[in-house]
Amino acid sequence: MFERFIAIAADFSIIIPFIYLLLKGKIPFTITDNLIYVYIVFTLVRNIASFITMMQGIYNIYVYNWYNLLSFGIIAVLYFQILNNLYFKILVIFALISLFAIAFVDYSTLFNVRTTVFNRFSYNASGCFTILFILFFLYELIRKLQVKKLTEYPLFWFSSGALLYYSGTIFPYIFIQYTFNNLANRNQYWMIDAVLSIIFSIFLCFSIWYMKPAKTT
Template sequence: MSWFLKWMASNGSVFLLVSSGMLLLRWRYLTSCLRFAALFIGLAILGEIVSYITGHLLHVHNLYILHGYTIVEFLLIALFYRSFFNGFYPRWLVPALIAGFLLIAALSTIFLQQLSDSNAYVRGLESLLVIGLALLCFYKILTELLTKRLEKDPVFWINTGFLLYFAGNLFLFLLSNALLKQPHQQLSFMAWGLHALLMALMHVFIGIGLWFSPNLR
């Protein structure tokens, strides 16, 4: 198992091809909240490209990128849920979460974790908020029951991918700075390999959701 996690740590980003490939195939069917899922995929691809250029080609410290990436990532995910909720919950809920998250992220960067460090606290907060939004999403799906076959509901698959990724990585994000300073390299590789595995599963689930995109509500 350890060799697999090590492989995932180095090659897990290849699974972006699943969601991005499906995005290209189903682009014309994307409406409503799925457009934010498409932007989320685009952000992930851009993040991988920038990370590779700065880390592998230029060999420069690039943790500062994660601070901005986390903010844009949460914004797109939150807008995905806001579009799907469509008045089912109070309309101020998601905008209030976005405003609160932006404020805390700014304060954390200024006073707690500078741009040279991993933004562990903000990533942890993002995970908690996305977990909460994902559970609210499942409640809406199960309450309305607008589809007879849940396995063909695109939002069900995408929401499951988000929940799996952020719930699985919650403690990893909170401990990310400690792992970066971990002298035991094998432990670090396995931890980030697990992160890559969860990311791969998320993008596979998003890809499945996009495949069912014509079945929008």
């Protein structure tokens, strides 16, 4: 019962930052802020679709498999456009191509709507690449010291929450065949993912809190 409550809470925790975004109104955000907004909306759509299909007893693992690929694309574009380092941009392009290539090795998990297993390769790869992106971003942020107050920088909060989430789930996803794809162990590891998702949503709220209108000329 408690595990089910946490799972549902994790699915709907993303509603809080989404509602706060709506309350902000039609503010002309920066490109970075808009990409965070897209990530939040996309996650909300996934969670709603997942919850509805779960309640209807319909297979929904393939929804998560596609979400993992597409959400990584959003994150990749987010950091690609914010950092001007050539080597980093090459890394992002390489990561995108590599992720989609290895994900399609296990193509049945993407195109079989009745699949009961998570894609064997994309979750651990996307997690590792995302952690690399964030660490590089934080390194550049500290090295250049262009942001006066990190705690008032929306992308800092997004990056911190994402780093906690992906770092906390990376090992279960590396051994995905024995964790999420093992029905006997799935609930145990799903709890880790759910709790970290809730924490990530809290960080997203702070990210939105510090969003400011884009400067217009």
